[in-house]
Amino acid sequence: MFTSVDDVSARLAETGYLASPAVATTVFLADRLGKPLLVEGPAGVGKTELAKAVAEVAGARLVRLQCYEGVDESRALYEWNHAKQLLRISAGRDETWDEARTDIFSEEFLLTRPLLTAIRGDDAKVLLIDETDKADVEVEGLLLEVLSDFQVTVPELGTISATRRPFVVLTSNASRELSEALRRRCLFLHIGFPEEEMERRIVRLKVPGLDEALARSVVRVVGALRAMDLRKVPSVAETIDWARTLLALGADTLDETVMQATLGVLLKHQDDVLKASAKLDLDTLDAL
Amino acid sequence: MTTPAGVAERLTSLVGALRAHGVRIGTGETVDAAQAVEALGLADRELLREGLAATLLHGNGQRQVFDPVFDLYFPRGVGAPEQKTAGRDDLRERLAAALTADDQVMMGRLAVEAVDGFGGYGSSPESDGWSSYQALERLRPQTLLARVRDNIRAQGGSSGFADRLLEDEIRRRIEAFRALVAAEARRRVAERRGRDEIARRAVTPTADRVDFLFAGKAQLAELRRAVQPLARKLATRLAARRRRASRGSIDLRRTLRGSLSTGGVPMKPVLRRRRPVRPELVLLCDVSGSVSGFSDFTMLLVQALHDQFSKVRVFAFVNRIDEVTGLLERGTADPEGLNARIEAEARLTAWHGSSDYGMALGEFAERYGDAVGPRTTVFVLGDARTNRSDPNLPAVRQIAGQARRVYWLNPEQRSRWGTGDSAAPAYAELVEMHECRTARQLSALVARLLPV
Numbered sequence: 001m002f003t004s005v006d007d008v009s010a011r012l013a014e015t016g017y018l019a020s021p022a023v024a025t026t027v028f029l030a031d032r033l034g035k036p037l038l039v040e041g042p043a044g045v046g047k048t049e050l051a052k053a054v055a056e057v058a059g060a061r062l063v064r065l066q067c068y069e070g071v072d073e074s075r076a077l078y079e080w081n082h083a084k085q086l087l088r089i090s091a092g093r094d095e096t097w098d099e100a101r102t103d104i105f106s107e108e109f110l111l112t113r114p115l116l117t118a119i120r121g122d123d124a125k126v127l128l129i130d131e132t133d134k135a136d137v138e139v140e141g142l143l144l145e146v147l148s149d150f151q152v153t154v155p156e157l158g159t160i161s162a163t164r165r166p167f168v169v170l171t172s173n174a175s176r177e178l179s180e181a182l183r184r185r186c187l188f189l190h191i192g193f194p195e196e197e198m199e200r201r202i203v204r205l206k207v208p209g210l211d212e213a214l215a216r217s218v219v220r221v222v223g224a225l226r227a228m229d230l231r232k233v234p235s236v237a238e239t240i241d242w243a244r245t246l247l248a249l250g251a252d253t254l255d256e257t258v259m260q261a262t263l264g265v266l267l268k269h270q271d272d273v274l275k276a277s278a279k280l281d282l283d284t285l286d287a288l
Numbered sequence: 289m290t291t292p293a294g295v296a297e298r299l300t301s302l303v304g305a306l307r308a309h310g311v312r313i314g315t316g317e318t319v320d321a322a323q324a325v326e327a328l329g330l331a332d333r334e335l336l337r338e339g340l341a342a343t344l345l346h347g348n349g350q351r352q353v354f355d356p357v358f359d360l361y362f363p364r365g366v367g368a369p370e371q372k373t374a375g376r377d378d379l380r381e382r383l384a385a386a387l388t389a390d391d392q393v394m395m396g397r398l399a400v401e402a403v404d405g406f407g408g409y410g411s412s413p414e415s416d417g418w419s420s421y422q423a424l425e426r427l428r429p430q431t432l433l434a435r436v437r438d439n440i441r442a443q444g445g446s447s448g449f450a451d452r453l454l455e456d457e458i459r460r461r462i463e464a465f466r467a468l469v470a471a472e473a474r475r476r477v478a479e480r481r482g483r484d485e486i487a488r489r490a491v492t493p494t495a496d497r498v499d500f501l502f503a504g505k506a507q508l509a510e511l512r513r514a515v516q517p518l519a520r521k522l523a524t525r526l527a528a529r530r531r532r533a534s535r536g537s538i539d540l541r542r543t544l545r546g547s548l549s550t551g552g553v554p555m556k557p558v559l560r561r562r563r564p565v566r567p568e569l570v571l572l573c574d575v576s577g578s579v580s581g582f583s584d585f586t587m588l589l590v591q592a593l594h595d596q597f598s599k600v601r602v603f604a605f606v607n608r609i610d611e612v613t614g615l616l617e618r619g620t621a622d623p624e625g626l627n628a629r630i631e632a633e634a635r636l637t638a639w640h641g642s643s644d645y646g647m648a649l650g651e652f653a654e655r656y657g658d659a660v661g662p663r664t665t666v667f668v669l670g671d672a673r674t675n676r677s678d679p680n681l682p683a684v685r686q687i688a689g690q691a692r693r694v695y696w697l698n699p700e701q702r703s704r705w706g707t708g709d710s711a712a713p714a715y716a717e718l719v720e721m722h723e724c725r726t727a728r729q730l731s732a733l734v735a736r737l738l739p740v
Contacts, residue, residue, distance in 0.1 A: 005328065005332075005335055021334055021335060021338060022338040022341075022342075025328065025335050025338040025339050025342065026338060026339070026342040028327070028328075029324050029327060029328070029339055029342055029343065030342075032323075032324075032327045033320060033323055033324065033327070033343075035320070040347075040348060041348075174348075175520070176520060176521075177520075177521055180312070180346070183346040183347070184314065184316065184317070184346070187320075187342045187343060188341070188342055188345050188346055188347070189342055190348040190351065192348075196390075220453055220457065221453065223453075223457070224453040224456060224457070227456060227460065229509065280452060280453075281452060
């Protein structure tokens, strides 16, 4: 899919995703070695966005499995369309049992869920398994078969193997430790907060109207907030939100009043707001 | 750079060094890494670093072990820099300029020169080496702060509100430079003494292997961040254990009574149903300066495991004891200031500030004796160094007599128990004492010892 690491960064940049060297290298390797990519990092640094950008670059269909507590085989893999099966049985009254039985377990009655969808078919696909850490441990076992051999076994139909391997991205906020077995099958990428320079470019790209000098101050303040010990430090998504807010307010420089009024965009806990304003010498925030 | 054969050899010794630091890497990953090297080429060192990290590592905590080890096996350069350093003032001048411009490439180059120019010591080939400490001591980058700040202001690079952040930013840049110097010194030493040995000794361990008693501020902060996932892991394990345990054994009496209907043949075994008992936990924590990091961390861990117990009570002591359960419950938001708050709000010291186990345990047995009952498991956390006062063994015996179990977790190395003023052996005769020096050990112990 890609010819070199630089090629990865260049083509991802075209879709509006600025990749750090670490991200570009790992994406390149995941493509070259044909291994799934496990992306970890704090919320809002662009883990999911990465999968979307790769899909766009590759001209591939994005198949997404959103994990949550209680997601199971029938949500992740496949399900039989019971309603349609019943309909089929009641429609054909005078056929023999054997005919009916073989019929209702055919492709026509199969509801493919994301994992099976990603494996079947010849078109290029990017499989995004989002927030893998939210799923129960059993689902990880399910993923192991899919991720190591790119095949799924449906008892009634047999084993379905991928003719064309999808590019797989798993994301995790590390709220639960993923199993060693799953980690072994993946390349590991940690996306942290970007360097100052990089973040400035991201802000300029996502909020085009923002003045260069203001973008610089925005990124510096966010950097300073991240260095503080807060409950929830602002991530890139919040930086962009904040930049948009400032643009909408028509602020052209950062000063105390603007900071006081907009700190809530960056920080999501009252204790954090208080701590940050103390560190930044803001007056007590009556407005919030 | 090197022949491909050399790279394979270097890669395997890199993997060996990582394994020695507790990073688990299988052969499959090593093969992947070799493929990555092939795909990426050797021209760009940073790409290579990322590629190897992606293939060899499984978690972000391992990165701080990986980076220095990588620097040793795939060094930036070999030998001394071509250009000799002109002098200390000249170097400081250029460093100030680099810090002003936040020029990281330049800082890397300056770190090389700094170690070469000021980090060398000794003159005979066996004893000489390179010291980052010495280089930084001569160079004193931290004293450049005011100058860099003025430079940036003079250039108009910072004005208005963002100016308030400037000093912290420069401090972070200086910190980054110090890290570069340290890495360079390690590389130079490694060239002389052999990579493998340096990789074994000079690389900081991952957070969960850091000794509580020697952990720095940053490492403790990292340990605190590790508490939540660790607690969740332990909670899952405990819940599973409780589930298994609750399946229970056969209730013979009810099985036989049930068998009457089938003529005395016990067709259906009846399982004994247990009343779900959540254990109670009492923590006695020494929070005196020497071991505060350890008890602080353990308290957080237990607090995070809160819903696994019907009741948790935490007592802190130095030489007097006081209950801090309430403080801890309110402290979820701010683990950083926990110790300070405990110190400020609880009465832990009388007359002097050094820990006195005898007095504290005695006071506990007397004032809070009713906190300990037959369902209570007591954890005592501390190094058992009594500052030569009476260890008050009867108090411990009394607590042990009332409680279901008493465990003592000691953050000191087992070999040091009993040396100096340590009363550890005496206590260990009365209650089970375990060595608990790192987060890894702590979580293993907690998982093993916690009652279910």
